[in-house]
Amino acid sequence: MPHYITPSVRLRRTPFSDRVEAAGVTAYTVYNHMLLATVFRSVAEDCAHLKRAVQVWDVACERQVELRGPDAARLLQMATPRDLSRMQDDQCYYVPLVDGQGFLMNDPVAVRLAEDRFWVSLADTDALLYFKGLAAGFGLDVAVFEPDVSPLAIQGPLADELAARVWGEEVRRLRFFRHMPVEVAGRPMLLARSGWSKQGGFELYLEGSEHGPEIWDRLMEAGRDLDVRAGCPNGIERIESGLLSFGNDITMEHTPFEAGLGRYVHDVPGCLANEALKRLADPQRMIRPLEISGTPLPPVLRPWPLADAEGRPAGTLRSAAFSEEFGCNVAIGMVDRHAWAPGTELSVETPAGARKARVRESFWR
């Protein structure tokens, strides 16, 4: 039985919330103490539209931590094993954040604005507080704060066309995870080629909440004949695409290796977990795509137990959704080593009974 969400100041509204509600949002989640839309028409219908047209997503809940000052880069490097030394001023990096013991705390996108200025575009934990703690403890010369910056995503195969209409043809040449300035409300703001889908597109980092409705309306107006719609991160598409959700697929109990993010673990002495991570490099469980046959599954409220053919525990299934495109339930699990080889047949205990689950070689796209 579905439940309502009780509104309050604490569940912060975004610069776009009034527009999102006018567009007919039906369900929300809460992310970084902020509202995040989850459904407009239905998750399946929203998914199909995302794959054929273009959507504007209120992802203001990707709150930013600004690190500013001579020690900004040093502070960021302390918290991530990814080597930041070659990062350019127009670059975005996916940076798993780890504590000193090598356990994940968040998996944000870091945006370099200058040598001494970064935005860290957060997944759903208050990593702001970790940076504040480190800065105080190490006596760093850096300001750590949440600026008034709210990402707005433009996602879908027609995203380039829409963005080009609003900001000019130049945006088509923007490379993946690079950013460029575009004009909003008469001021330069940051547009990145990024976003939490694999349908292509951009994220605008809106500076100044008061400009939210204006840019929302401008995009909707410019895209009318493209069938632009209000959308949101899609629970089906993101699993098909293997985009991990912090708090769902991976948590503070997991390491970057277990999360399948070993390629972002470099040998950088500036990272506080540098030595700890060397001892964790041979994980006993890892993120895997799982295909589950049969009818659509109920929502995953708690991780579901996996078992191998002999009935031994084999990990947990953590996210699942029925994919119309692939004709099966697509899922993400944290699978034990003895069971993680592609092709392994597992069983999963769901509230709708036991189902067969097959470990896949790769995600669906």
Added chain:
Amino acid sequence: MPHYITPSVRLRRTPFSDRVEAAGVTAYTVYNHMLLATVFRSVAEDCAHLKRAVQVWDVACERQVELRGPDAARLLQMATPRDLSRMQDDQCYYVPLVDGQGFLMNDPVAVRLAEDRFWVSLADTDALLYFKGLAAGFGLDVAVFEPDVSPLAIQGPLADELAARVWGEEVRRLRFFRHMPVEVAGRPMLLARSGWSKQGGFELYLEGSEHGPEIWDRLMEAGRDLDVRAGCPNGIERIESGLLSFGNDITMEHTPFEAGLGRYVHDVPGCLANEALKRLADPQRMIRPLEISGTPLPPVLRPWPLADAEGRPAGTLRSAAFSEEFGCNVAIGMVDRHAWAPGTELSVETPAGARKARVRESFWR
């Protein structure tokens, strides 16, 4: 128009969620990445019942940070201006947490278990990460982690009777903000005289999620003739009682003085904000109870602007609810100095039009 909440693993269920849902919860909020019930029958009916009987509240979302090790007390003192030096092993302290600049980060209850072991029972921010950052930066000898501890509150005028039936007459002698061991599932667990209402009662700190249903059922069974019900922190009663909500009434933009918590700011050099707070001791705005006449107000989704008799800005109203008991809208505002004297008549801009708001001397109980 109300919206649904989309369930997911990320919005963690508690050891009691199944019981809460069986009891007919209709709405949730999200608190520390966890579900928190907000309504069973209606907020007004739940309130009236809380004031006449006894309720069991799933407040597992008050997640604990455990600080354990020789530097545990030193670490906690770094983050709070309240002097912890006389705290006893059976004591709970309300401890505003501040960053090095003196701004609030959380307002938890700290529970001292031993000289070198504390639980910090959090309001809605990941203060765990701040403690981790400080511990790393200062090289402290302390473990910082979230234990499997889930508070369950027993609140209402019949709370003593219910607790005495379950754990014996001794619980009646437990003093406010003290704790004692009681038996749950054959093991000693911590029972404190505390809770987020002023109707009296306790909070059990359940250790071991697997024991949740058992203790829930035991309380419900023992209190049947007391009309015990599943309840939750009540949006009316807590405003009447002046219990502040972090994220609603006070945020990371406020100081303890602005929050009206100056009595917890002591001159303790071990607190990182000790000097900064001296410069903030004369605030220009402060928390005030506000009484608003007329019909019930809509929910407060964003802080509502206050103005004085001359139309000058006078702060914001941040929480409000209609009180049957007091026959008015009870509210909490952050009021500017020129307007904060008791008796001052203000106006507040609500989505339902302008209303008169009067600053009160004190909360309603």
